[in-house]
Each structure stands twice: as structure tokens, then as C-alpha cells.
Amino acid sequence: MNAGPSTAAGSAELRGEPPLVVDLDGTLCYSDTLWEALLLFLKHHFWQAWRLPLWLLLGKAGFKAALAGRIALDPGALPYDQTLQRELEHQRAQGRRLVLATGADQRWAERLAAHLGPFEQVLASAGGVNLTSRAKADALVRLYGAHGYDYIGNSRADLAVWQSSRHAYSVTRKPFRLADGRHTEHIGSVRPQPLAALWRAMRPRQWLKNLLVFVPMLAGHALNAGALAQSLLAFAAFSLCASSAYLLNDALDAHDDRRHPDKRRRPLAAGTLPLPLALAASPLLALGAFTLCALFDPLLLAVVGIYLAATLAYSLRLKRMLMIDIVTLALLYTVRILGGCAATLIAPSFWLLAFSFFVFLSLALLKRYSELFNLHSRGQDKSSGRGYTVADKAPISIMGINSAFLSVLIFMLYFNSQTVLTMYRHPYFLLGIVPLLVFWLGRLWTLAFSGQVNEDPVLYVSRDKVSLTVLALCFGLALAAT
Known part of the structure; x- marks a missing residue:
């Protein structure tokens, strides 16, 4: 017409x-x-x-x-x-x-x-x-x-x-x-193609978080083709599994997301992606991840299964529970590192797990703080579908800053451990990472207090030139230490 x-x-x-x-x-x-x-x-x-x-x-x-x-x-x-x-x-x-x-x-x-x-x-x-x-x-x-x-x-x-x-x-x-x-x-508006909307809803940009599966290979100095192939397998499995969880999460949260100034643009909230298509694609993506693991790496299958179960629990219940949601988010980041360990058969060290948990706990708290900051700026008091009010900003920021500097303390103790002396020929280069971490984490929280960090700090970091420069310098110092 x-x-x-x-x-x-x-x-x-x-x-x-x-x-x-x-x-x-x-x-x-x-x-x-x-x-x-x-x-x-x-x-x-x-x-x-x-x-x-x-x-x-x-x-x-x-x-x-x-x-x-x-x-x-x-x-x-x-x-x-x-x-x-x-x-x-x-x-x-x-x-x-x-x-x-x-x-x-x-x-x-x-x-x-x-x-x-x-x-x-x-x-x-x-x-x-x-x-x-x-x-x-x-x-x-x-x-x-x-x-x-x-x-x-x-x-x-x-x-x-x-x-x-x-x-x-x-x-x-x-x-x-x-x-x-x-x-x-x-008559009416021109409806977008559902497959294009499905791709957007799978959030391929969020797959950046799955690069954590390469951390065990790098930390364990297993820089060879076999470890790279195994880490790529883990990356693919976690990406498929994460997209499966994103589709289900967005379908369950569509009503709440429509009240959010940014999340209302998500394909399921906006109605550009039909709910039946998203709910059909979600288990197929999870099945693809499990099939990939079962064919090539049964141990990785167990870790990916735990990741999906925790993600589903988070979507259905845990994200509405005070503090439990934040701890779960931190653990989900750490599970990605364990997935890289399972794929490469590199045993995770206490130092790696302790450091990663506290740094990701800080980022999870930063995510919640940013949500509450934006909520307060819109004149609202309680987040929809979450267990927080704007009055929780202060304790969340205190815990987040403490977690950030606890991760720095753990890295300093690691620098003084026997593990460093046996794995690195020039370990003193690692000491240069400490001030970089203090600067980076302190800067993120300072920007969060002025509302400049969006509600997903990992995606913010991926677009922030200063953060990318700091991370590149840390990686360069780690290479110089080997």
C-alpha cells in the first residue's frame, strides 16, 4: 500500500x-x-x-x-x-x-x-x-x-x-x-528483517568477554599452536553459550527493559525480534556449544555446562537478589578463565583465580553502581527487576573500590612468590604493572562517580582508548618479563 x-x-x-x-x-x-x-x-x-x-x-x-x-x-x-x-x-x-x-x-x-x-x-x-x-x-x-x-x-x-x-x-x-x-x-512502519534483529540480540560485541579463555594460555606461557586451537574452541563454545543466555535473558526481561532509556532499544524489548524466534534460537545455540565441546573436549563440556546453568539461574532468579547477583557476575567471569584452563589442560593457579575474582567483583560492583547512578539522575528510586535502590550506591561503591585494590594487593603478593621466580627470567618488569593497575581501576571508579562509565564497564573499556593503552602496556611488561 x-x-x-x-x-x-x-x-x-x-x-x-x-x-x-x-x-x-x-x-x-x-x-x-x-x-x-x-x-x-x-x-x-x-x-x-x-x-x-x-x-x-x-x-x-x-x-x-x-x-x-x-x-x-x-x-x-x-x-x-x-x-x-x-x-x-x-x-x-x-x-x-x-x-x-x-x-x-x-x-x-x-x-x-x-x-x-x-x-x-x-x-x-x-x-x-x-x-x-x-x-x-x-x-x-x-x-x-x-x-x-x-x-x-x-x-x-x-x-x-x-x-x-x-x-x-x-x-x-x-x-x-x-x-x-x-x-x-x-500499512504501518517498515518492519526490520528478523534475522538481522536476531544477530543483534545475540550481542556479538559481548563476545569480547570470552577472550578471558586465552588468559591461562598466556599466563602459563603455553604459546603454541595446540594451546591456541584449544583456546579458540573454548572461545567459540562460550560465545555460543553466552548468546543463548542473552536471548533468554532479554526475553524474560523484555517488560523491564522497555522502561529503561537504553535497554528499550534491544531487539526483543523493541519488538523487532519475535519472541518465538528468540526462544527457538536460544536452545539451538546452547546445543551447538555442547556439541562442539562433546566432540573435541569433554572436560570443557563440564565447565560450559556449569557456566550455562549459572547463567540461567542468574536470569531466572539470582539477578533479583541483593549482592548474590554481583557475586554471580564475578564468578561467571572467572568461569571463563576456568574454561580456558579446561581446554588447554593448564592447571589454574591460586594467584590467577584470586586476582581475577576480585578484579571482576570490582567491575560487577561498578556495573551496579553505574545503573543506580543513572537511575538517580532520572529521578527514580528503585531499579526494575533488581533488588537495589539508589540508597545502595554508597556501600556498593565502597565494596567496589576495596575489591579493586584487593586485586592489586594480590598481584603484588604474586610478584613476591616463588612462582614468579621460576616462570619469569626478568620478573621485575612485572612490578611496573602495579601502578598501571592502580591508575586504571582508580580512573574507572572516579569516572563512574561522575556518571561517565556506562552500565557495562567491560564494553566501556573496549571503547576507551586510555583503558586499551593501559592494558596494552601491562601485556607488554608481562612479555618483557618472560
């Missing part, structure tokens, strides 16, 4: 026009209310997941009704097609009657219609009838007669509804061909 349905009417009022009927899931709303409610149920009532198969026995409409009895969707936390919304508001201003006809449960549909405003009538699933496809078409024909309404939909499930409509509109780029030879016309 080249223009909205108001084009044909020009500036004339549309009171004589047949009603304009609009679908909800995937059309006016980018997302699907059933999937949204299902994920909210799993997030808040995970231990009642055994009920879901029983509700399926009630049929699709019964399943939706059972969910609607326990989950009240927040209309303000759903992603809408704003271009289509503006068109509907224009139609309503011209006197056109607007009808919301959806397969969503009646309770959800009525709440969303009340929030959106312009609809005079709501038709939805109720009384055991799932109002989609032929059932929706029959209901509209009974009310308005064949070809007595215009319809806006989005999928093949709407073919029967379009066939009975006067004008057929779709929000998809590619038109649908109807049995009578007509084609749907485009």
Missing part, C-alpha cells in the same frame, strides 16, 4: 465508511501477548511451570484464559507500531469507527484497548473460542456482513479475514495473495 486507508477519503469525514478492524498481536503490537504473558509467568512463577501442560488440555482459548487469570499484562510495557497508531488516530479523528479484533484473551484485549484509546469495540478470545483465522472472519461477517469492513493484519492466519474484507491491509513488506486474486496493501 502506498498510503494509509485515509488516502481514498481525502479530507472528507469517514463516518460513512465501513469499520476499520485492526489485529493486535504482530500488527498493532510488534510482539505477541500470549508469548509475553507466558514469559512473565515463567519469570515470576517458575515453580508452577508444571501447570502449563495441564492448561494446554483446555485448548488454546482456555490456555490463554488460564494465563490471563494469573498475569495482568501492562499495556504501557508493550511495543506498538507508532506509525500505525498515528494512522488510526487520524482515522478516528475523521469519524471512522475502529474495532480491535484479536486472538488475545478478552481481559488483555480490553486493557490494551483502553490504554490505546481509539477503539469503539473489542472482539477477542473468550468462552472457549480462539478468535483467530476463520473464527475471526465468521465473527466479523456476522457483525458487518461480507466485505463490510476493512482489515489490517500481519500473517497467513489472517487470510480468511482478509478474504471477507473490503480492503485488505498488512504490516508486512511482502504482500499476501488472496484467493480472489487481490493482494494486501502495506
